[in-house]
Structures are given as C-alpha cells and as structure tokens.
Amino acid sequence: MAKRCETFDHTADVGLSARADTLGELMEALAEGLMDVVCDRAGVRAAEWREIRVESEDVEALAVDWLSEVLLAFDADHFLAAEVTVREASETALTAELAGEPYAPARHEVRTEVKAVTYHQLSVTRRADGWAARVILDL
Amino acid sequence: MARGFEGRIEQIDENRWRIPREAQKGMRVDGVIYSSAELIADVIDGGGPAQVANVATLPGIVGASLAMPDIHWGYGFCIGGVAATDVEAGGVVSPGGVGYDINCGVRLLRTDLPAAELRPRMKELVAWMFRDVPCGVGVGGKHRFDAKGMRKLLGEGVGYLVRKGLADEADREVTESGGCLAGADPDAVSDQAIKRGSGQCGTLGAGNHFVEIQRVEKVYDAEAADALGLAEGLVTVMIHTGSRGLGHQVCGDYLKALRSAPGKYGIELPDRQLVCAPAESGEGRRYLSAMRAAANYAWCNRQLLINIVRKSLARFLGRAQSSLGLRQVYDVAHNIAKMETHTVGGRPMRLCVHRKGATRAFAPGHDELPQRYRRIGQPVLIPGDMGTASYVLLGTEAAMEQSFGSTCHGAGRVMSRKQAIRSAAGRQIDKELAAKGVIARARGRTGLAEEQPDAYKDVDAVVECVASAHLARKVARLRPMGVIKG
Numbered sequence: 001m002a003k004r005c006e007t008f009d010h011t012a013d014v015g016l017s018a019r020a021d022t023l024g025e026l027m028e029a030l031a032e033g034l035m036d037v038v039c040d041r042a043g044v045r046a047a048e049w050r051e052i053r054v055e056s057e058d059v060e061a062l063a064v065d066w067l068s069e070v071l072l073a074f075d076a077d078h079f080l081a082a083e084v085t086v087r088e089a090s091e092t093a094l095t096a097e098l099a100g101e102p103y104a105p106a107r108h109e110v111r112t113e114v115k116a117v118t119y120h121q122l123s124v125t126r127r128a129d130g131w132a133a134r135v136i137l138d139l
Numbered sequence: 140m141a142r143g144f145e146g147r148i149e150q151i152d153e154n155r156w157r158i159p160r161e162a163q164k165g166m167r168v169d170g171v172i173y174s175s176a177e178l179i180a181d182v183i184d185g186g187g188p189a190q191v192a193n194v195a196t197l198p199g200i201v202g203a204s205l206a207m208p209d210i211h212w213g214y215g216f217c218i219g220g221v222a223a224t225d226v227e228a229g230g231v232v233s234p235g236g237v238g239y240d241i242n243c244g245v246r247l248l249r250t251d252l253p254a255a256e257l258r259p260r261m262k263e264l265v266a267w268m269f270r271d272v273p274c275g276v277g278v279g280g281k282h283r284f285d286a287k288g289m290r291k292l293l294g295e296g297v298g299y300l301v302r303k304g305l306a307d308e309a310d311r312e313v314t315e316s317g318g319c320l321a322g323a324d325p326d327a328v329s330d331q332a333i334k335r336g337s338g339q340c341g342t343l344g345a346g347n348h349f350v351e352i353q354r355v356e357k358v359y360d361a362e363a364a365d366a367l368g369l370a371e372g373l374v375t376v377m378i379h380t381g382s383r384g385l386g387h388q389v390c391g392d393y394l395k396a397l398r399s400a401p402g403k404y405g406i407e408l409p410d411r412q413l414v415c416a417p418a419e420s421g422e423g424r425r426y427l428s429a430m431r432a433a434a435n436y437a438w439c440n441r442q443l444l445i446n447i448v449r450k451s452l453a454r455f456l457g458r459a460q461s462s463l464g465l466r467q468v469y470d471v472a473h474n475i476a477k478m479e480t481h482t483v484g485g486r487p488m489r490l491c492v493h494r495k496g497a498t499r500a501f502a503p504g505h506d507e508l509p510q511r512y513r514r515i516g517q518p519v520l521i522p523g524d525m526g527t528a529s530y531v532l533l534g535t536e537a538a539m540e541q542s543f544g545s546t547c548h549g550a551g552r553v554m555s556r557k558q559a560i561r562s563a564a565g566r567q568i569d570k571e572l573a574a575k576g577v578i579a580r581a582r583g584r585t586g587l588a589e590e591q592p593d594a595y596k597d598v599d600a601v602v603e604c605v606a607s608a609h610l611a612r613k614v615a616r617l618r619p620m621g622v623i624k625g
Contacts, residue, residue, distance in 0.1 A: 007557075009555045009557045009558065010555060011185075011186070011211070011212045011552070011555055012211075012212075012552045012555055012556060013555070013556065014555075014556065014557060038276075057398070057399075061395075061398065064395075065395065068391055072331055072335070072388070074277070075335050075384045075387075075388075076331060076334040076335045076384070077334075078277060103277050105277070105278075110275075110276040110277050111276070111585070112276065112345070112585075113276040113344060113345035113346055113625065115239045115240060115346075115387040116239045116387045116390065116391050117391070118214050118412065119214075119394065119411045119412045120214050120215075120410075120411075120412050122411070138214060138239050138387075139346055139556060
C-alpha cells in the first residue's frame with residue numbers, strides 16, 4: 001500500500017485522512033496533505049532542508065505536535081515544505097526532514113490559511129495492514 | 140458534518156431552549172440555547188447542542204451553559220458559547236472556551252461621508268484599499284516589532300501604541316477594556332508564538348476576516364445612533380480580524396500544556412478539546428496570562444489596521460483625515476475569557492467568563508464603559524455576511540441578568556468551506572454580489588466562494604432573536620458596499 005492522504009469535509013473546516021504501511025510514512029502523508037491544503041506543493045522546489053524533532057506523550061498527540069511544527073515553519077519562517085522525509089518514528093517521538101524553500105509570492109500559490117491542527121475526533125490507529133489517521137484542521 | 144442532537148431539549152419560551160441537567164451524565168448546570176422557531180432546526184442539526192451539554196460538565200460552571208442564536212459547531216466549545224465559572228470554587232478556564240483566534244473581534248469607524256458620494260467610485264475605492272491593507276496568507280505587515288517592542292505590545296496593548304504615536308487616546312477609550320487586559324504576561328507567550336506574530340501585527344489575515352465599507356441603511360434608535368455618531372446614509376468602515384498566528388500558537392501551546400491538567404486535578408472531560416485547569420491553578424493562571432497578552436496583540440492589530448484604513452481613505456479622496464469625521468465607534472472582542480463580577484443567585488461572584496463567538500454586552504451605567512457611552516450602554520458590533528448586513532446594538536440590563544452581560548457575535552456558518560466552494564462552482568460570486576450593490580475583492584482564489592452569503596445563517600434572524608430576548612437592543616443596520624478579504 002502506498003502512502004496517501006485525502007481531505008474530507010468538516011463543518012467550517014477540513015480534515016486529513018491518511019493511510020500508510022508504516023507510522024513514519026503515515027506522518028509523511030499527513031504533513032504532505034497539510035502542505036497541499038496550504039499551497040500548490042507542485043510549484044515548490046526542494047532547495048533547502050530543515051530538521052524537525054518532536055516528542056509527545058502518545059501517538060495522537062505526536063501527530064498534532066508534528067503537524068503543528070510543519071505549520072509553524074510556514075507561518076513563522078515562511079518556509080514551504082515540498083517534500084517530507086521521516087527518518088525515525090516511534091509512537092512518542094519523530095525525527096524528520098522538510099525539503100522546500102522560502103515562500104515567494106510571485107512564484108508560489110498559497111491557498112488557505114490554516115490556523116491550527118486540532119484534537120477534535122483525532123485518531124491514529126494501527127491496523128492489520130498498516131496505519132491510518134484522521135486529523136481536523138482549523139481554517 | 141451535521142449531527143442531530145439526541146439528548147433532551149425543551150422549549151422554555153419564544154427565544155430559549157433548555158437542555159436539562161439530567162440529559163447527560165456529568166452536567167452540573169442546564170444548557171440554555173437562545174434561538175427562534177426559524178433557527179432552531181438548523182441548530183439541532185449543527186452539532187452545537189451536544190457541545191453546550193459538554194461545557195455544562197466543567198467544574199465550577201455557574202448559572203447555565205449558554206449559547207447565543209448564532210450557535211454552530213466549534214472545537215470543544217460551540218461558537219456562540221458563553222460559560223462562566225466560579226473562580227473561588229475551583230472554576231476552570233479552558234483554552235477551547237476562547238478558541239484559536241484569541242480576541243478575534245470587530246472595530247467600527249464612522250465617517251461624515253455620504254454613501255451617495257462614494258457609491259459611484261466604489262470599485263476604484265475597493266481596489267485602492269485592497270492595495271493598502273495587508274491581507275491574505277503569508278502577507279506581512281508594515282510594522283515590525285523587535286523582541287522588546289513585542290514584549291511591550293503584549294504587556295500593554297494599545298496603550299503602548301499610543302505612546303509610540305501609533306494610536307490616538309480617543310481610539311483607546313472606545314476599545315473594549317481600553318485595548319489592554321491587565322495581567323498579561325509576555326513571558327507566558329512562547330518564542331514560536333512571538334515569531335509568528337512579530338511580522339503580522341497590522342495584517343488582516345484570511346478566512347472570514349475582512350475590511351468592509353458600509354452605509355448606515357437604517358437607524359432604529361435615533362438618540363443612541365446620534366451618541367455613536369451614526370446617521371442613515373453615512374459611510375462606516377468595519378474591520379474584523381484577531382490575533383493572527385500569535386493567538387493561534389498561544390491556543391495550541393496551551394492546549395498542549397494543559398493536556399495533563401485534567402488528570403492532575405481529577406477533571407473528567409467528554410472531549411479532549413475541552414482541556415482545562417482551575418483558573419487559580421498555576422496552569423490556569425499561566426494560560427490566562429498568555430491569553431491576555433494575545434488579546435492585547437489583537438487590539439493592537441485592529442488599531443494598526445484602522446490607521447491604514449483612515450490614511451487610505453483620506454488619500455483616495457485627496458482630503459485631510461481631519462476633515463472626514465473619522466471617529467472610532469467601538470471595538471469589541473468576541474473570543475475571550477475575562478474575570479468579571481456578576482450577580483448569581485442574588486450574590487456578587489468573581490467569575491471567569493468565556494465568550495467564544497459571543498460579545499460582551501454590558502448595560503448602561505456599567506463602570507467598565509467609556510464615559511461617552513455610559514448612558515446608552517456598551518456598543519455591540521455584529522458582522523454579517525458580505526451580501527446582507529451588519530448591525531450595531533447596545534448592551535442591556537437583561538443581558539447582565541441572563542447571560543453574564545453577553546450577546547451574539549455574528550451570523551454563524553451553516554455551510555462548510557468545501558460545501559461553499561462546491562455550491563459556487565460555475566457561479567461568479569463577485570458578479571452576484573455586484574448585482575446586490577456590493578463590490579468584493581479577495582486575495583485567495585476561493586475566498587469569495589467560501590465566504591459567500593449562502594454559507595451563513597440569516598443575520599437578521601439572529602439579531603431579531605437577541606433583540607426579542609432583550610440580550611441587546613438594535614441601533615442601526617449597516618449595508619455592505621465594498622468588501623476586502625484575505
């Protein structure tokens with residue numbers, strides 16, 4: 001099963017629904033899904049790299065904390081991530097690399113302002129055939 | 140995601156519905172929803188009532204878990220929710236009771252300009268202002284505050300801008316809480332939040348935020364309107380925005396910091412998004428200190444934006460600002476938690492009042508009101524959707540008695556953003572609005588579709604309901620002429 005992430009409707013907002021074989025790929029799929037909500041990722045070059053490390057008390061909190069860091073990279077540093085590689089992932093910690101470039105309004109299409117990653121109806125579950133997650137974004 | 144409410148809900152009178160305390164395990168007080176025969180079906184479908192019941196389980200809640208007629212589903216607390224907790228009895232504060240956009244609110248500017256004079260140039264004016272007002276995703280402001288400046292801004296709010304020559308004392312006086320909540324602590328705000336906020340003060344943002352050029356269409360109370368500087372046919376400008384990335388980060392940081400608090404204080408929660416801590420505990424105090432700092436930031440944000448709007452308008456008209464009668468009417472918060480004293484069961488109590496998508500509506504004579512408005516009551520600014528109307532209301536004694544001095548905050552969404560985009564497919568929302576006499580410009584590709592009038596409840600019905608319940612009284616209805624969105 002290839003990793004994938006789709007969006008679903010939620011009241012005023014939008015949710016991410018992801019599937020993958022491993023927890024690391026699941027976290028990659030979620031982060032890529034988040035960036036697809038934020039911008040047209042196809043137009044972003046992988047010109048710079050930055051490392052992100054997250055530790056949390058459980059796997060669901062880890063998903064929220066991880067995605068919050070990816071969002072923060074854009075909102076605080078204007079860094080758009082095009083590619084996401086999770087190097088190591090456990091249920092309570094994750095090390096990853098974002099490849100992307102600084103936001104350039106003339107070249108990049110930014111789509112939606114994401115305020116935050118929420119805990120509402122949050123789920124990260126291990127299944128017989130891999131991992132699945134649902135996360136709702138506050139727009 | 141519409142979900143009907145399966146618990147018990149019973150009509151009290153024409154404007155109120157009750158979820159009795161027995162309806163759900165753990166409820167400490169009743170839930171009371173202000174609504175009307177016209178609005179209640181959508182309310183029940185919208186997922187809000189279950190959240191009103193959940194909030195009723197919070198430790199220390201007094202009176203009732205309230206919802207205003209613009210109630211709709213939100214994170215943890217519904218939008219339109221009002222909940223007051225008894226601080227001395229271990230009452231809690233919950234970041235979810237304020238929301239991600241801390242001190243999102245509305246500021247209104249009045250002018251001496253006749254709408255008829257601007258109407259023929261509205262397209263030009265909207266394009267002009269759209270260029271001047273920083274808006275949209277990833278767009279920074281004209282002001283950058285260094286670390287020291289940010290600390291002062293967070294700690295002192297609009298008072299700091301007055302000292303810097305970036306705000307008039309006259310504006311500060313007609314801003315809720317004077318544009319500064321005491322007890323704000325910049326040290327409680329994370330470096331990440333400060334980083335997100337340092338370049339965004341004086342920016343509109345995106346989503347439902349806007350600058351709107353309006354015409355006073357109808358005055359319901361001439362004397363009060365006169366006191367507010369409003370008269371039929373005059374132009375007003377309304378600004379709706381909040382604390383930008385800084386507030387979002389503060390909320391996220393404290394939802395995380397408070398994850399372990401319910402366990403520590405033995406609080407059972409029906410929803411993880413309702414995390415909370417006693418307002419007087421270390422965790423609760425720290426959140427309140429950070430939330431206040433974010434609220435101060437939001438007032439500064441709206442202050443810098445009103446400066447931009449004034450300057451832009453004057454330059455467009457080629458006239459001096461002083462000749463246009465540009466006076467701030469008021470500025471209200473609609474996502475905030477405040478320590479206030481209210482009479483409950485005949486005795487005054489110090490309460491932590493959460494208003495999430497709800498507006499303070501203090502009665503005439505309240506000592507927190509500016510002198511100028513003490514006789515008429517607190518102005519309440521209700522933004523509607525961009526095709527319909529906004530309202531100016533005043534606080535009442537009934538609001539003090541029934542709702543901790545609170546009323547509604549806007550129209551309230553009925554459609555998800557994706558639904559709205561789907562419903563706009565093949566339509567030209569800007570042309571539909573233009574046919575209604577509204578010129579709208581948005582930065583984002585989908586902004587107008589997401590915010591189209593059909594995505595919102597009928598603001599007239601919401602306002603009629605609070606007026607009929609006496610939670611506010613109507614002063615004026617404002618019609619949009621030009622809208623600038625992120």
